Amino acid sequence: MSAASHQSAQPRQPLLSVRDLQVAFGTKKQPNEVLHGISFDVYPGETVAIVGESGSGKSTTMHAVINLLPGTGRTTGGSVTWNGRELVGIGRREMETIRGREIGLVPQDPMSNLNPVWSVGFQVEEAIRANGLAKGRKEVKQRAIEVLEQAGLQNAEQRMKQYPHQFSGGMKQRALIGIGLSANPQLLIADEPTSALDVTVQRVVLDHLASMTEQLGTAVVFITHDLGLAAERAEKLIVMYKGNIVESGPSREILQRPQHPYTKRLVSAAPSLASRRIGSDADLPPAPTESFDLAALAEEEKPTVKHGEPMIEVQGLGKVYKIRKGSFGFEDFHAVSDASFTVNRGETLALVGESGSGKSTIAKMVLQLEKPSSGEIRIDGQNVAGISGRRLFDLRRTLQPVFQDPYGSLDPLHNIGNTIMEPLKIHGVGDAESRRARMLELLDQVALPRELATRYPNELSGGQRQRVAVARGLALKPDVLVLDEAVSALDVLVQAQILDLLAELQQELGLTYLFITHDLAVVRLIADRVCVMQQGRIVEQATTEEVFENPQQEYTKNLLAAIPGAHIELGVS
Template identity: 45%
Template sequence: MSILSVSHLTTSFRQKGEWHAVVNDVSLEVNMGETVAIVGESGSGKSVTAMSIMRLLPEKTARVTGEIRLEGRDLLALSEREMEDVRGNQIAMIFQEPMTSLNPVMTVGRQVSEAIRRHGKVSADTARRQAIALFDRVRIASAANRFDEYPHQLSGGTLQRVMIAMALACRPRLLIADEPTTALDVTVQAEILQLIKNLQDEEKMGVLFITHDMGVVAEIADRTTVMFRSRSVETGMTQDVFAAPRQPYTRALLSAVPRLGSMTGRENPATFPLLDPETACATPEREMPAAGDATVLDVRNLVTRFDIKTGLLGRVTSRVHAVENVSFDLREGETLSLVGESGCGKSTTGRSVLRLVKPTSGTIRVHGEEITDLSKKALRGRRKQMQMIFQDPFSSLNPRMRVGEAIAEPMIVHKLASKRDSIAKATELIEKVGLKADMARRFPHEFSGGQRQRISIARALALNPGLIVADEAVSALDVSIKAQVVNLMLELQESLKIAFLFISHDMAVVERVSHRVAVMYLGEIVEIGTRAQIFGDPQHPYTRRLLDAVPVADPARRHDPKVRAEFELGSAIRPADFVPPNASYRQHAPGHLVKQN
């Protein structure tokens, strides 16, 4: 039985008095108990399709034509008042970024209760009980306590569960999930996907799942619609789309998917094999060279803790042990990946290495020089040797500064070149990262996410650093853009002998780019070794948990549950007087160390 039927949907936006179509003649259907995935890159029109179905686009600047029927009812013919009764009641939506979708000044429980009272006409006490029951249903720990907490007090995974609870509050017939797992760790992602599937089976609701992650599509979708440049270019059963894609763009998407196990038998990283989305002409993968012998970074017994103060006097009652006794080294032309879930300490490790966060103790040597106790003035001079690529390039670029000026600025600050020469060098770097020279005069908002990440890489290269910390540099990018940026980083590493500290939770990408891998849990490295050792012979239970949670881009290999229950997750918050025990490691193989439990 069909729940949603969309026929010849066309959505246009008005710009400068003219209408421009961003969704062109799209048709799809979602049946009861079925999951239909819409896939494609950013800008393909998949999210606008969802917003059109929900009638959430501004009427003055957006025009929606075609037919949208929910169980036979034409949604485009309804008044706004009638649509308010449909939204959240018969159709619910999970948005990509819960932090911006939830009201920051209202408790999460009150926001869910509000949805229940709007459509259920129940008392505040009844709504509270139902909201807490929903929190239990989506497996939010200590549901009654979390009811009175604000969004900023919850983790990303818990916030996404709150959004799911809100979406399910009125038992909708159709659930639209717009990139609900894009920025989540693989283990949390696996849990969220399993949760949506279980709830779907219970309620027999239809699910329209919007994503660019082909591994997630293979895991959950019954049917798949592929969108490219505002149009639906291919539709079919998911196993058929994956096994025998008909369109060049679909083949290009699948070719760019990082597949766990694709590097088996290789010692060094390799570029992604890519297909042109229009011609399907292939660019073959290329293996990168081995790391050099010279040590660029040497970290020993690094500790970084953050005080938690409470009470009127602001006394330290506990501490976050973000990084605890971490040691590793990094050689010229080598990529060492730090992997683990949010809160494991990998980003704090990267920031501590660059002295963006002051370590509590330990030693950090860059090219043999101890930098832990350098003054701010001395450290500023050393920063020429070490740079960082941030996860969100838009927030790390000055929105009022042209990108050419942003790339040139470090050279001017460090007095390496005149303003004129630095602008010329910035233009060269823009071309080196695959953009056009005239783009130097544009502002950050005029670029796509993948282009902005290339600009961030160009800026990091401006001072010819020997060390670059890449903190989740590709985690939020579309699959094909991600592959292109990873290939760029590997090629630059080969030509410039850059050492990368690559911080990520994407295990499939880590397998492709790494020489060595360090797995972090609660601030400690629990396993470190070569890529082949970590992926081919994982020893620590937490490492196995991470690998098990990676979605496999093969519908024939669906299985659940994906996450092992053998490893109990803990907390990095300790009492103020807590003294951590000395960690001991066993050598499983040469260079392969595993923390003893």
């Protein structure tokens, strides 16, 4: 008893203490301050989540702590103490002994943080050697296998020989988590560590992080836009807005009773299982309204069609890939098997499932980017299997994609105006003047200022880029948009804006959406019906309401149960 009281009498010392931290980019003569005096503590074994929209300063704060600010970024004021030791102003060598060994980092983008010319195993082994965790080739290799298995990577010994391009996004993310955990650091900074992962893999990784925290007393700082993850996994929440902390405290308390207007906005924008379909008051969208001048497409008016007619019909669809086996033979890999579904005009069908379940393969076959091995696809009553040449070119006008990555799907050498006009040029629609008029109308339609037409993708935020991708998809006035993880890279406020935009456009233009996603909370907001995929097969198919309220398959129940914060009520006071 006296030992316990003595323990409580000792004030708990923070592992990391940040006081009045200021960071600026640019030259000393013209500094642009992006952090305006940030203060917080992280205690041993504590899990803290920093949330806020893109550009709020979340990543900058933690990169300043470990002196990894990009470009012209530098700490201009304040103090960062680590285990009682001041980090601001210490030498590069000293910082390198702390970074990796005492403070681990899992960076955000698995695509650009693994070197494409080295095997994944080599890169994990390099981190282990650099941190002095093992000696001798055999010991280093053994530790690398252990680290990758800990991070949830199956067949780690075989996988180590592969290169980053042979890994899925989720596998790359797990490799980075393995590297970050390899030294058993006292603090792990995890920058959007699970944004590339589907919910079941996400749960495996987060459970591992949680058990590591308990066993080793490791503190974790999550930088995330997923409020469900913050509510479920973090004890303490820090809400950032424009380089300031606007609210902090116990995470559930803040998310259930937010005080600051910005936190209230974040919470109300977060999709959850309690959400309802956007625009659910209307059973079917109204017929398209021609409220804008369509000079570019005037010569090809489409006949009026009734809503509810089958728009995409998929019957017995299969896709088999030949995978090399050994030195000589090949074996069949069934990516999609006997998939059947119908999407009616003006409706949204969501294809959901884990990475590798076959969702994107179906999307590619519908878009005619991959040829089916079996079955048939009908678009607006027309069998498109095996079509080519002019017929395929014409089909592209009906069917347009919006891809996952707003960073990678726009050409950095084309300005926004030319990017949006590109489909019109390719299809020979109108003259230069009418194409420009259509481009400006599209910018209005996706709520982007017209002056962005002369800007380039690197000058736009992630949300603006995704709006450009939607505008480009709409340029030819298609009937169907195939959206492959179209909002997964976006923070919660921008995600809510894009989902609202898609719902409005669907109502206004009578669009049909095939929506591929691993985020079931988003499905709740956007989809009328859901197909759940597992290992290439559709295992459950029903209305969104039925799938969420009364899932039939064990697999679907597991997917729903794995959503971070699924059963935590978020509230706006």
